[in-house]
Amino acid sequence: MTRNDSDPTDGEAACFEAGIKFGALYHQFAGTPVSPDSAPSLETAIEESIENQPFCESVTVDILTEKLAAEMDHEYTELTGRFMEVEIVVDREGCEVVTRMEMEDGYPLMKVESVR
Amino acid sequence: MTRNDSDPTDGEAACFEAGIKFGALYHQFAGTPVSPDSAPSLETAIEESIENQPFCESVTVDILTEKLAAEMDHEYTELTGRFMEVEIVVDREGCEVVTRMEMEDGYPLMKVESVR
Amino acid sequence: MTRNDSDPTDGEAACFEAGIKFGALYHQFAGTPVSPDSAPSLETAIEESIENQPFCESVTVDILTEKLAAEMDHEYTELTGRFMEVEIVVDREGCEVVTRMEMEDGYPLMKVESVR
Amino acid sequence: MTRNDSDPTDGEAACFEAGIKFGALYHQFAGTPVSPDSAPSLETAIEESIENQPFCESVTVDILTEKLAAEMDHEYTELTGRFMEVEIVVDREGCEVVTRMEMEDGYPLMKVESVR
Numbered sequence: 001m002t003r004n005d006s007d008p009t010d011g012e013a014a015c016f017e018a019g020i021k022f023g024a025l026y027h028q029f030a031g032t033p034v035s036p037d038s039a040p041s042l043e044t045a046i047e048e049s050i051e052n053q054p055f056c057e058s059v060t061v062d063i064l065t066e067k068l069a070a071e072m073d074h075e076y077t078e079l080t081g082r083f084m085e086v087e088i089v090v091d092r093e094g095c096e097v098v099t100r101m102e103m104e105d106g107y108p109l110m111k112v113e114s115v116r
Numbered sequence: 117m118t119r120n121d122s123d124p125t126d127g128e129a130a131c132f133e134a135g136i137k138f139g140a141l142y143h144q145f146a147g148t149p150v151s152p153d154s155a156p157s158l159e160t161a162i163e164e165s166i167e168n169q170p171f172c173e174s175v176t177v178d179i180l181t182e183k184l185a186a187e188m189d190h191e192y193t194e195l196t197g198r199f200m201e202v203e204i205v206v207d208r209e210g211c212e213v214v215t216r217m218e219m220e221d222g223y224p225l226m227k228v229e230s231v232r
Numbered sequence: 233m234t235r236n237d238s239d240p241t242d243g244e245a246a247c248f249e250a251g252i253k254f255g256a257l258y259h260q261f262a263g264t265p266v267s268p269d270s271a272p273s274l275e276t277a278i279e280e281s282i283e284n285q286p287f288c289e290s291v292t293v294d295i296l297t298e299k300l301a302a303e304m305d306h307e308y309t310e311l312t313g314r315f316m317e318v319e320i321v322v323d324r325e326g327c328e329v330v331t332r333m334e335m336e337d338g339y340p341l342m343k344v345e346s347v348r
Numbered sequence: 349m350t351r352n353d354s355d356p357t358d359g360e361a362a363c364f365e366a367g368i369k370f371g372a373l374y375h376q377f378a379g380t381p382v383s384p385d386s387a388p389s390l391e392t393a394i395e396e397s398i399e400n401q402p403f404c405e406s407v408t409v410d411i412l413t414e415k416l417a418a419e420m421d422h423e424y425t426e427l428t429g430r431f432m433e434v435e436i437v438v439d440r441e442g443c444e445v446v447t448r449m450e451m452e453d454g455y456p457l458m459k460v461e462s463v464r
Contacts, residue, residue: 006462008363015360016447016460019367024149027376030263030310032144038164045161048154052192073338076168078262080310099364106305112364114354122346124247131244132331132344135251143260146379146426189454194378196426215248222421228248230238256381264376270396277393280386284424308400 011115014092017055018099021088022110025050025059026081026101034083035076039063042079050088057089057096081108127231130208133171134215137204138226141166141175142197142217150199151192155179158195166204173205173212197224243347246324249287250331253320254342257282257291258313258333266315267308271295274311282320289321289328313340359463362440365403366447369436370458373398373407374429374449382431383424387411390427398436405437405444429456 008016029046040063047059062085068077077083086101098113124132145162156179163175178201184193193199202217214229240248261278272295279291294317300309309315318333330345356364377394388411395407410433416425425431434449446461 004462006464008460008463009359011357012359012363012445012463013460015356015364016367016445016458019364019369020371020458021367023368023371023373024375025371027263027372027374028148031259031312033140033165033168035168038161038168041157041161041164045154045157048157049149052149052151052154078312080263097360097364110364110368112356112361114352115356115360116354120346122348124344124347125243127241127244128247128329128347129344131240132247132251132329132342135248135253136255136342137251139252139255139257140259141255143256143258143379147375147428194428196379213244213248226248226252228240228245230236231240231244232238260380265372265397265400267400270393270400273389273393273396277386277389280389281381284381284383284386 010093010095011097014055014090014095014097015112015115017092018088018090018097018112019110021050021053021056021059021090022086022099022101024053025061025086025088026108030078030080032079033076034063034068034079035072036065036069038076039065039068055090055092057091058087060087062086126209126211127213130171130206130211130213131228131231133208134204134206134213134228135226137166137169137172137175137206138202138215138217140169141177141202141204142224146194146196148195149192150179150184150195151188152181152185154192155181155184171206171208173207174203175205176203178202242325242327243329246287246322246327246329247344247347249324250320250322250329250344251342253282253285253288253291253322254318254331254333256285257293257318257320258340258342262310262312264311265308266295266300266311267304268297268301270308271297271300287322287324289323290319292319294318358441358443359445362403362438362443362445363460363463365440366436366438366445366460367458369398369401369404369407369438370434370447370449372401373409373434373436374456378426378428380427381424382411382416382427383420384413384417386424387413387416403438403440405439406435408435410434
């Protein structure tokens with residue numbers, strides 16, 4: 001096949017894959033009932049679940065249990081972006097993309113840190 | 117308050133709570149990427165997550181890894197009712213309800229086993 | 233089959249079904265991006281989707297768009313219990329159960345209103 | 349700030365955004381109860397919901413109702429990638445990315461069609 005100018009580069013295709021993992025992670029698990037006690041098992045399950053997806057090298061999830069404990073009115077709350085920091089590394093055809101989600105201006109911002 | 121004839125009994129209120137847990141469990145976690153390797157961490161996370169909810173005594177999730185391995189085309193698949201058996205026990209105001217989900221006629225059937 | 237004392241009554245079985253619909257509705261759609269403009273189509277989709285489930289007579293969803301508009305920091309937010317009121321009517325073997333979710337003490341409370 | 353060689357290009361950042369929308373769409377709505385009758389309202393709700401997200405120009409969802417009707421055992425089934433085709437267009441800082449999901453080899457493949 002001839003390559004068209006509008007075809008994605010390797011970097012663009014790898015960043016698309018990284019985005020898919022982030023959207024999947026967030027919308028699969030947002031809303032899950034979580035407490036400081038149950039946070040560790042949820043972190044592990046999210047990591048191992050998303051690592052199943054194609055091109056996914058590693059997923060690291062940190063549920064912010066102190067913030068969780070401070071903000072929950074009852075004995076648990078629902079997981080949302082405010083309560084977690086996530087790093088996802090994708091490797092597709094030799095192109096490695098490091099991506100991260102953390103709070104910025106009160107909003108869980110997902111961004112690409114590096115493409116190599 | 118006077119009790120109306122149409123008010124729920126303790127057994128009815130407890131069964132409503134048990135149903136909520138089942139619907140929550142199923143629709144929160146259906147669609148999660150899962151493989152035989154990642155099934156154990158997902159089982160634990162589902163159990164501990166739903167046990168956070170009010171009146172929930174215990175949740176037992178068994179992901180059917182042999183069936184999973186036999187049916188997945190790629191290295192993982194999406195969790196659905198076909199791949200799990202679940203028991204949820206609710207205790208509300210002294211009324212204990214045991215409920216279960218398992219396949220029946222090719223359909224993941226949720227049912228009340230006992231109300232005591 | 234002989235009926236055991238611990239078998240569910242018709243009312244208990246109907247309340248279990250109503251609970252399933254509530255848990256399903258909440259955990260399927262919590263986290264959905266929503267704005268005042270997109271709220272009407274989401275209300276309709278939630279209603280028609282859950283009405284597909286067995287024994288489900290009617291589902292009425294009211295997304296609180298004024299509250300949504302007041303609380304969102306950006307142009308949209310994620311749907312959660314704070315932003316909706318829901319009524320679900322189940323009819324199973326002639327037993328009709330009316331259930332409702334609305335905010336109570338800052339928490340989206342689901343309850344059985346009547347069993348007939 | 350100095351630009352590092354490993355910083356994402358505009359095309360890479362736009363493809364990351366497109367991926368997020370795809371992962372979000374899939375994992376928010378997979379598992380939703382759907383029938384041929386309720387498919388149109390669900391299509392509209394998915395489109396309007398994801399179009400709320402940043403940089404999202406347009407979302408087009410086609411639920412394959414004939415396939416749905418042919419494969420469902422009961423009066424409804426759960427939405428999954430097998431039953432829908434999706435196009436998402438993202439525009440970020442003047443870079444337009446067209447992405448698509450459709451079945452390929454029995455698997456719902458998401459891909460970048462063009463970056464301009």
